[in-house]
Amino acid sequence: MSSGLLSFLSSLGKFWQEKTNQLFFRWNLLFIASQLLLLFWKFSDLPSAVPLYFSLPWGDSRLAPPLSLFLLPLFSILIVLTNHIFLSSFTPATSCSPAC
Numbered sequence: 001m002s003s004g005l006l007s008f009l010s011s012l013g014k015f016w017q018e019k020t021n022q023l024f025f026r027w028n029l030l031f032i033a034s035q036l037l038l039l040f041w042k043f044s045d046l047p048s049a050v051p052l053y054f055s056l057p058w059g060d061s062r063l064a065p066p067l068s069l070f071l072l073p074l075f076s077i078l079i080v081l082t083n084h085i086f087l088s089s090f091t092p093a094t095s096c097s098p099a100c
Helices: 003-016 019-045 066-090
Strands: none
Touching: 019 066
16 A cells, blocks of 8 residues: 555544544444434335435426435435545544543
């Protein structure tokens, strides 16, 4: 691996060691996991088409297959990871003792 990537991963590791960042990340993961669990649990009870595209005109164009509902947690994961990567690259790294 290149040294730039290693230094980025090192700063990312220091970023996760801060208590506040750990807390927000864990809450985000909990909400995303609950979305996925609810989808898996109720997937068989869903109708053959669900409203998903609310920006489209009224009618069948708003409907999507139930499998498309998995896009919501997927986008949530992408947004959370993108936010944390940006935060870790723009936040100065602080030293953290093993007790934190």
